Amino acid sequence: QVQLEESGGGLVQAGGSLRLSCAASGRTFSNYAMGWFRQAPGKEREFVAAITWSDTYTFYADSVKGRFTVSRDNAKRTVYLQMNSLKPEDTAIYYCAAAVTFYSSTYYYRSSYDYWGQGTQVTVSS
Numbered sequence: 797q798v799q800l801e802e803s804g805g806g807l808v809q810a811g812g813s814l815r816l817s818c819a820a821s822g823r824t825f826s827n828y829a830m831g832w833f834r835q836a837p838g839k840e841r842e843f844v845a846a847i848t849w850s851d852t853y854t855f856y857a858d859s860v861k862g863r864f865t866v867s868r869d870n871a872k873r874t875v876y877l878q879m880n881s882l883k884p885e886d887t888a889i890y891y892c893a894a895a896v897t898f899y900s901s902t903y904y905y906r907s908s909y910d911y912w913g914q915g916t917q918v919t920v921s922s
Contacts, residue, residue: 798822798894798911805890805916808882812920816877818892818913825873829898831909832866832877834888834918841891843904845877855903860886882920889915 804816818830831846845866846855854866863882868875875892893909902908 798825798828800892800894800911800913802890802892802913802916805918807919807921810882810884810920810922812882813878813880814882814918816879816890816892816916816918818875818877820873820875820894825894826870828894828896828911829903830866830868830875831893831895831903832875832890833893833906834886834890835915836885836888839888841906843906844890846898846903847875848898853900855900857904879918882918884920884922887918887920889917891915 799821800818802818808814829848832844833841834844835841843857844860847866847868851868863880865878892913894911895909
């Protein structure tokens with residue numbers, strides 16, 4: 797069992813930056829691939845970014861590529877999402893998730909992840 801807690805959300809103007817953190821407790825954090833998803837009002841939860849357990853590979857949604865960076869610190873049991881050049885359409889609740897098994901063909905599916913945090917709100921004003 798893994799417990800995940802996101803932090804770092806808030807209100808920012810368009811063009812600004814935020815860094816989200818996701819702290820993990822419970823079983824060995826370094827065994828899990830980690831993902832970030834987001835859900836805007838009235839929309840489905842969508843994939844944002846993912847990182848493999850060893851930090852070797854990262855994956856991004858096209859909508860955030862070049863603006864967001866996912867990273868992890870296994871010693872601190874934390875995964876990060878650095879968000880730059882934020883746009884109003886980035887407004888959403890952001891969730892981190894942990895995956896016991898990870899495949900390069902399915903990392904963007906919500907069902908690929910076994911544990912989820914409660915989410916943190918990010919609001920980008922125009």
